[in-house]
Amino acid sequence: MRAKKEALVLLLAGGVGSRLNILVQSRAKPAVPFAGQYRIIDFSLSNVMNSGLTKVGVLTQYKPLSLMRHLGMGEAWDFTGRSRGVKILPPHTGFKDSDWYKGTADAVRQNIDFLEKNPADEVVLLSGDHIYNMDFHAMLEYHRFKKADVTIGMMVVPISEIYQFGAGIIDSENRVVDWEEKPENPRTNLASMGIYVFDYKYLLDTLYRDRNEVDFGMHILPRAIDNDNVFAYPFYGYWRDVGTIQSYWEANMEVVRRGSSISPAEWGIRTNIEADGRPADRPPARFGNSARVSCSMVSAGCIVKGMVQNSILAPGVVVEEGAVIRDSILFADCVVEKNSMVDLSICDKRVTILEDSVVGEGTNHGIPNIIQPTHLYTGITLIGKEAVVPSGVTIGRNCIINPHTEEGKYPTSEIADGETI
Numbered sequence: 001m002r003a004k005k006e007a008l009v010l011l012l013a014g015g016v017g018s019r020l021n022i023l024v025q026s027r028a029k030p031a032v033p034f035a036g037q038y039r040i041i042d043f044s045l046s047n048v049m050n051s052g053l054t055k056v057g058v059l060t061q062y063k064p065l066s067l068m069r070h071l072g073m074g075e076a077w078d079f080t081g082r083s084r085g086v087k088i089l090p091p092h093t094g095f096k097d098s099d100w101y102k103g104t105a106d107a108v109r110q111n112i113d114f115l116e117k118n119p120a121d122e123v124v125l126l127s128g129d130h131i132y133n134m135d136f137h138a139m140l141e142y143h144r145f146k147k148a149d150v151t152i153g154m155m156v157v158p159i160s161e162i163y164q165f166g167a168g169i170i171d172s173e174n175r176v177v178d179w180e181e182k183p184e185n186p187r188t189n190l191a192s193m194g195i196y197v198f199d200y201k202y203l204l205d206t207l208y209r210d211r212n213e214v215d216f217g218m219h220i221l222p223r224a225i226d227n228d229n230v231f232a233y234p235f236y237g238y239w240r241d242v243g244t245i246q247s248y249w250e251a252n253m254e255v256v257r258r259g260s261s262i263s264p265a266e267w268g269i270r271t272n273i274e275a276d277g278r279p280a281d282r283p284p285a286r287f288g289n290s291a292r293v294s295c296s297m298v299s300a301g302c303i304v305k306g307m308v309q310n311s312i313l314a315p316g317v318v319v320e321e322g323a324v325i326r327d328s329i330l331f332a333d334c335v336v337e338k339n340s341m342v343d344l345s346i347c348d349k350r351v352t353i354l355e356d357s358v359v360g361e362g363t364n365h366g367i368p369n370i371i372q373p374t375h376l377y378t379g380i381t382l383i384g385k386e387a388v389v390p391s392g393v394t395i396g397r398n399c400i401i402n403p404h405t406e407e408g409k410y411p412t413s414e415i416a417d418g419e420t421i
Helices: 018-024 040-048 065-071 105-111 112-117 135-146 159-164 201-209 216-227 245-256
Strands: 008-012 055-059 087-088 122-127 130-132 151-156 166-170 176-179 190-199 228-236 239-241 290-294 308-310 324-326 341-343 345-347 381-383
Touching: 008 216, 018 245, 018 345, 018 381, 040 065, 040 130, 040 290, 065 087, 087 130, 105 112, 105 201, 112 201, 112 239, 122 135, 122 201, 130 190, 135 151, 135 228, 151 166, 151 216, 159 341, 176 216, 176 228, 190 201, 239 245, 245 345, 308 345, 341 345
Parallel strands: 008 055, 008 122, 055 087, 151 228, 290 308, 308 324, 324 341, 345 381
Antiparallel strands: 122 190, 130 239, 151 190, 166 176, 166 190
């Protein structure tokens, strides 16, 4: 019997992720920090590594520089060597918008030369913007057992959420017999995870067949279901799409919640801690005599002298005496000065909150953000990268402080719910 060739991995990491608002203003969605020291893409890359797969093409597009620095040569995930590696695959852009990827299938089609130079028996197609723990080796074995042309990773989600996903109707053998892309009136609660295994030759033939088929969910999968062997691979572990501010905040909070099913350390998730040019060997976190920390993640290099509750502090965060951090996510090297409070907020890198300030004022959800009401409506306030909150300023709920906002840009000492600066 002919030995099986190792599957080739294509990781789609070019999405805009616009619902994450200012968190993706200068970075691709997969490069957004998560759970202190990680980035979102670390979960897909680590799953690939832990499944024993070693050849990965990463398809980039939107704001790719931060992501490319983070990936490097793939050393952090053991992807370096003669027979292994990570290849960055940017779009073959010219001067027109039409040269950019039109959809997921078009993105793969534009990199068909990479496929042809790396022959395999199967292609594992992943998204780089989900938080999950999955054994792709088991999915590949299932795909081979079913003699499938396409296998789709699928899981049950609440019927009220199925409109956000591709949805599959299956028979008793798990064969997908019908498909609904983001249905308004769903007939199933079985959602696509955006994880596919394709037979290698089948995928090449499919991409060559019809160049008007630019998206897997909208075009290729419905036709494949009608004509070929498409199966659902049932998944019962942890998986979350963190494409909105609310879902991103919730997934981070699950990391610090007792009894949660998400544990990056236990899952073997790796990251490139040297990517930002910051020292990789930050000293251990330090806690002053007045520090009070509960249900929180405090990363290396942090200095905590105040109170931290149910929050995540990335490396290098400083919380001075009398400061309170509650239900919040602070990216690397933020500083919260004396007697300030950060409540139900997300602060991007190197934010400085000067003394006697309040970020997240109010006891309810407030009014939605006036400019982006579909992004911020649950009370979460966003502070952009390297912004400064002046001393004595109070910022309400669902507010946006744009990156690099300086002290002199605040029109008043009280920023009402839903305002943007």
